[in-house]
Amino acid sequence: MRLVVVGGVAAGTKAASRARRVAPELEITLYQEEPEVSISECGLPYFLSGTVSGRERLVARTPEEFARMDIEVRTRHRVERIDPASKGLLVRDLRSGETFEDSYDRLIVATGARAVVPPVEGTELEGVFTLRFLTDADRILRHLKERSPERAVVVGGGYIGLEASENFRKIGLEVTLVQSAEHVAPTHDPEFSEMVERELAKNGVEVNTGSAAEGFYGEAGRLRGVRLAGRCLDADLALVGAGIEPEVTLAQEAGAKIGRTGAIRVDRHMKTSLPDVWAAGDCVETTNLASGLPAWVPLGDTANQMGRVAGTNAATGRDELEFPGALATGIFRVFELPVAKTGLSEREARQAGFATVCATVESTSRAAYYPGTKKVTLKLVADGDGGTLLGAQAAGEGADRLVDVCATAIWGRLGVADLVNLDLAYAPPFGPALSPVIQAASVLSGRL
Template sequence: MKIVIVGGVAGGASAATRLRRLNEQAEIIMIERGAHISYANCGLPYYIGGAIREQERLTVQSPEGLAARFNIDVRVNNEVTAIDPAAKEVVVKDLISGEQYSEAYDKLILSPGAEPLRPPISGIDSPGIYTLRTIPDTLAIKQFIEERDARKTIVVGGGFIGLEMAENLRERGLEVVVVEAADQVMAPLDPEMAAMVHDLLRDKGIDLRLADGVREFSAGEDGLNVTLQSGVSLSADLVLLAIGVRPDSKLAKNAGLELGDGGAIKVNAHLQTSSPDIYAVGDAIEVTDFVSGNPTRIPLAGPANKQGRIAANHICGIADTYKATQGTAIVKLFAMTIAATGNNEKQLQREGIAYEKSYTHSGSHAGYYPGATPLSAKLLFAPDDGKILGSQIVGYQGTDKRIDVLATALRAGLTVYDLEELELAYAPPFSSAKDPVNMAGYVAANMLNGHHPVIHWHELDDLDQEQVLLLDVRSREEHQLGALPNSVLVPLDQLRSHLHELPRDREIIVYCQIGQRGYLAARMLAQAGFKVRNLSGGYVTYRYGISE
């Protein structure tokens, strides 16, 4: 059997090595238009920032190494320019010699990846404007910074790559402006969670311009002028475009393969295209959203590697299937860690999926052990059976392991009631006896079983102030630092002695800093016959929810 693989990075390299492990006799040819294969494109910003100092560490495997260890014919600087599914041939151009040749195949795997978006903005091809996708991109950006002694940079786009680049440029000591057309960074987060990231970026000296896009680039006296849609003019030595990617599906389209609505390659559960002997994996394909069951595009390295393995399995007769993508993702920004899995509110609303949500603000480990850091979690779940639909966590230590637990729970179809019962590793330096994941389950389960009626931060504006009492059960010092408008202060430990002063003809909205004392107050009031709801996530969530 002869297998040709188009693309030699995540999905392509994973498929090639799995094929060899399963079939020692197969002829495997990997064709890569770039000069590098199997490189860590997720590590590129950290090489620019200096966290990764040796370029060689970005390359997991070389063409020579892959040939020696796996007996794979690796052809770098070669580009597949056409596919003939009927003849089962590809046309290849050697980008060094210019020679063109044909290569037959029994099975073909497409792993062309995605390409950075470059919208038709005036001046976008000016010197000093870059995208980051490959090792040559990385080297060019690093060389430009060093040779031009760049001091001022603008990052256009507030997604994962854009913010990782903003962090690394700032760590190099450069001035950084982040321009984002949406009203928040990091689309997988809901706005009140993204607001925590906004605060961090500003605290680190990054100029964050939200709800504003680029109108024009032009040459200035000392670099580039960038005019925003708002009319604001900024100057920069270097501009990095990080406004997203689109699937590189030109080859597939020209070969007559079926594409999805977003231009990605349609595949079945075995990752076969509309031509059964042609498989496709990675950022160029359309996948199924694990939560909604609908087609979508989720360009992530983890799924790409898994898809390469599954395609190789199927080619070798293993009836393996790719079940869906849930979009589990994580990013480090300075000391903060931001992570998400499953759907957010925007996605659930768009898909018409009913949901409820909870907020918890926990410590990363036992509070009495030194060094605990805050961890804020949002959990989305079905209102009928508590099935987990998604989660977002913004924190410092331990964020990664909590999102992995929740991602596993979501994949397994677990509910918030199952989260209550999870037995997770505990010792004071690592967690609490009730882990933050357990706490998220407790809060959500209490909401569903009627023990914890809540109101969310965005619902406060809809209240008739004459029909409710806003009751702050925090300390006087906390209240003085910031409180809900028109709220009355009765600290929790004094509440029992003041119950007779509270109105019984109005609903009481109780709140504290993070929701825990508010819950205790709500239980006390409910059992005393008051109509009461607790502000979910407390004043902390409210403050982030209303911030810009």
């Protein structure tokens, strides 16, 4: 029995490893376009500033390590066609340019996501970059070393744009962040986005919201600036972090159904509409557990969890495991401000048709009298019709713990009334006597 996995990084490598554990006799081959099969993508912005030192620290596992598990990994190879009828593959060796045919009994598609590059002039100029893979970071670091840029423009105010802005500042660049939406961190409610914008400004990042990059201009093939509506920004380095989109071309051309979000539609067992083909990771559509609606959740931990399910089921040929959906729980840090979110924001909840009731509290990370205490803000979003918790957002020290509690509560279908009586750990060095979760739930309970 032969299993082929298309794509590595998180979902593909997890699927291959899991398949090997549950089916020791299985023949497994993994194809990956990049030189590295498994990297820690979330560490890339910190690699640029040297916060993470050493390229090898971002390589999670090498092809040699997979070979010791009897998994054949072929990097710099791209699968260009899937023929579901014959279970055939057309593969290109990106080093030689030659193509060859392969076959599978079962197939896992883990093609991930690709960076969105705006359709504007000048994106081919030297000094304009995206940041998705370790090879992208290599190119940026080479540019920093060889060209010694002084002014960077970051296009996009999502996770990558925010983290890159911080790390460019750490190495002394002048940084301007350009965001086409009204606020940065657009998946959060405005009050949290505004906290992020203040933290950026406090640390010397110029923020331009409501401004789209209309083009890049240069001289002798080298970047010199970014053009906005009615304004030009000088720049000798630009990072385009305007978002990502699921890479579904291979699966779509093979006839796989694509969901409402533009990602591959799968069932709870990670099966696609193609026979003996599963999919996992950033290329896949799932369900938002707070809204019940289709969702695209391109996060590393989610990709790993999907890969575990896909790898198990593809290896055994049975529907042994299910992936129930996700809450898109995430966190990022901008300088000294951690910001976390789970489930639905107030805006997202209203768009999903809920009659929302919200409560926001400002509390402290420790007992108010304890040295070193800092402010933390927590917002809870609930369904006004039933009191079900739909989402939470937090900013400040301890935001991760607060949102993790709320994510667990949403997962367990707890209502706001349940949160009021949670039994959580307390001591002055760790938080106030009543957790901000309990404080916010008490306020919310009264409003409900």
